[in-house]
Amino acid sequence: MGWELMRTSECPCPCGNGRVYIDSYSDDWNRFEDRGPYIDCAKCSETYQIESFSFMAKSDGTMASTHYCVGKGYPKYAEQPNHELESADPFTRYLISQYSKETLTKVAEILLNSSTYNKIENKGYGASAREIVRKYKSRYNTQRLKIILESINDAISKYDTLSVIITTRKAEYEAYVANKKNASYRLHL
Numbered sequence: 117m118g119w120e121l122m123r124t125s126e127c128p129c130p131c132g133n134g135r136v137y138i139d140s141y142s143d144d145w146n147r148f149e150d151r152g153p154y155i156d157c158a159k160c161s162e163t164y165q166i167e168s169f170s171f172m173a174k175s176d177g178t179m180a181s182t183h184y185c186v187g188k189g190y191p192k193y194a195e196q197p198n199h200e201l202e203s204a205d206p207f208t209r210y211l212i213s214q215y216s217k218e219t220l221t222k223v224a225e226i227l228l229n230s231s232t233y234n235k236i237e238n239k240g241y242g243a244s245a246r247e248i249v250r251k252y253k254s255r256y257n258t259q260r261l262k263i264i265l266e267s268i269n270d271a272i273s274k275y276d277t278l279s280v281i282i283t284t285r286k287a288e289y290e291a292y293v294a295n296k297k298n299a300s301y302r303l304h305l
């Protein structure tokens with residue numbers, strides 16, 4: 117048995133002469149899937165493309181989306197190139213964007229004083245240390261603490277410079293998205 121159309125939600129298109137809709141399907145396994153939104157208006161589908169933004173709707177991790185008709189000529193996001201950031205190791209960038217300098221400093225201490233992953237206590241900063249080791253392993257397929265410690269020390273030494281650049285970039289991107297939403301037509305689906 118395949119997917120079955122359960123419900124269609126719709127709202128008027130930006131010009132008001134057509135509609136925009138989402139089809140919701142489910143199957144025998146109780147799985148749900150939304151298809152769309154689709155623009156059912158010749159004029160608006162020429163002028164607009166749809167962009168959806170997802171966000172966490174509930175604290176249990178349930179996601180929801182808002183949908184916008186964005187003008188087709190709207191400029192793409194152009195990131196300012198930054199040599200210092202681009203030349204840094206990707207894992208260094210990851211650590212700086214995800215952890216505070218204090219956490220990385222404590223984790224470095226823990227790794228320096230642990231012989232293997234299994235010796236690291238699974239609480240407090242030890243939990244962060246384990247998390248970082250697992251992340252490193254999933255990317256580079258090694259959990260040698262010495263190598264990971266080098267990466268963490270690299271992140272600590274570049275922290276102050278790179279965290280400012282990362283934060284600024286994030287703020288610039290958020291401003292870009294906010295402006296784009298303001299200039300677009302929000303669909304009430």
Ligand SMILES: [Zn+2]
Nearest residue numbers: 129131157160
């Ligand atoms: Zn229209």
